[in-house]
Amino acid sequence: GQNIDQPTEMTATEGAIVQINCTYQTSGFNGLFWYQQHAGEAPTFLSYNVLDGLEEKGRFSSFLSRSKGYSYLLLKELQMKDSASYLCAVLDSNYQLIWGAGTKLIIKP
Amino acid sequence: DAMVIQNPRYQVTQFGKPVTLSCSQTLNHNVMYWYQQKSSQAPKLLFHYYDKDFNNEADTPDNFQSRRPNTSFCFLDIRSPGLGDAAMYLCATSRVAGGEYDEQFFGPGTRLTVL
Numbered sequence: 001g002q003n004i005d006q007p008t009e010m011t012a013t014e015g016a017i018v019q020i021n022c023t024y025q026t027s028g029f030n031g032l033f034w035y036q037q038h039a040g041e042a043p044t045f046l047s048y049n050v051l052d053g054l055e056e057k058g059r060f061s062s063f064l065s066r067s068k069g070y071s072y073l074l075l076k077e078l079q080m081k082d083s084a085s086y087l088c089a090v091l092d093s094n095y096q097l098i099w100g101a102g103t104k105l106i107i108k109p
Numbered sequence: 110d111a112m113v114i115q116n117p118r119y120q121v122t123q124f125g126k127p128v129t130l131s132c133s134q135t136l137n138h139n140v141m142y143w144y145q146q147k148s149s150q151a152p153k154l155l156f157h158y159y160d161k162d163f164n165n166e167a168d169t170p171d172n173f174q175s176r177r178p179n180t181s182f183c184f185l186d187i188r189s190p191g192l193g194d195a196a197m198y199l200c201a202t203s204r205v206a207g208g209e210y211d212e213q214f215f216g217p218g219t220r221l222t223v224l
Contacts, residue, residue, distance in 0.1 A: 004151070033212070042199055042215035043152070087151070091211060099151035 002026045004100035006088050011106045012078055020073045020086050020103045028093020034062050034073045035087045037102065043087055046073070075105075083107045112136070113216035115200050121222045122190050130185040130219045132200030141183045142213065143175055144199040152199060158183065187221075195223045 005023045012018040024032070031050040035043035049055055049064035049071060061074040073086055085102035092098055113134045122128040134141065140159050144152035156175040157164050163175070172194070174186045187194055197220050201213040 008149075031211070040197075040218075040220070042218045044215070045212050048212065085149075095211065097154070097211070097213065099153075101149065101151045104149070 002092065002098050004088055004090060004098055006086075006100045006103045008101070009104045009106065011108060012075075014078055014080060014107055014109050016078050017074065017076050018078060018105065020075070020088075020105065022071045022073070022088030022100060024069050024071070024088070024090045024098070024100075026090045026092045026098055029066060030091040030093065030095060032062075032064055032071050033089045033091070033097070034060075034071075035089065037085045037087060039084070046086075078107050080107050080109070113200055113202055113214050115198075115216035115219050117219060118217060119220050119222070121224060122187075123224055124191065125189045128187050128190055128221070130187075130198050130200075130221070132183045132185075132216055133181050134200075134202045134214075134216075135181070136202055136204075136214060137180065138202035138204050138214070139180075140203045140205065141177060142199075142201040142203070143183070143185050144201065145194075146197045146199055146218075155185070190221070190223045192223050195221055197221075 003025045034046040037043040047062035054063045059076045064071045085104045087102040088100040090098045115132050142157040143155045146152040155169045158177045172188050177183045197218045199218045200216040203211050203213045
């Protein structure tokens with residue numbers, strides 16, 4: 001079966017750094033996405049990785065290791081508005097997007 | 110601004126009373142998707158259209174149907190809503206199916222309550 005694993009919930013402090021991990025087992029791989037979803041709202045795109053390594057985009061970075069079936073999303077200089085769920089999703093060999101359940105990130109002052 | 114629009118944002122219906130949710134897009138994307146998302150769960154793909162080519166996910170209940178009369182519009186029909194169908198329904202689009210970069214753009218969602 002296809003599976004995406006992420007922690008259910010994480011807590012971090014404003015101004016700090018947090019790393020949200022995602023491991024996946026899918027039939028094939030055509031890229032990994034991270035989306036941010038605020039409570040009651042639709043997901044919004046954060047990043048896409050298809051090659052190994054780190055992609056940096058402002059305060060957010062995403063890392064991929066295809067051999068390990070592993071990715072992480074790194075958030076720096078956390079702000080209160082970063083409180084949201086972060087969803088990992090993998091595009092499989094049929095170009096179907098397989099979604100994780102998301103990691104709820106709670107930011108404390 | 111190019112966008113994905115969903116109406117209504119909040120929908121209340123009675124148990125068993127048919128309901129239709131609508132989605133429109135000004136992005137001119139080929140692919141449209143309907144997802145169901147329950148609290149703290151992953152979005153669950155119900156249907157997707159590549160242009161007018163309809164694709165039903167294997168485990169989508171028969172209670173759900175979809176229509177895409179043209180490139181811009183897509184509808185989700187729930188024939189006889191049950192209490193278990195209360196959820197957020199998300200419409201999304203992507204430029205192409207597959208390929209190197211298949212970012213999906215989401216509408217704001219319709220939150221369905223079944224009484």
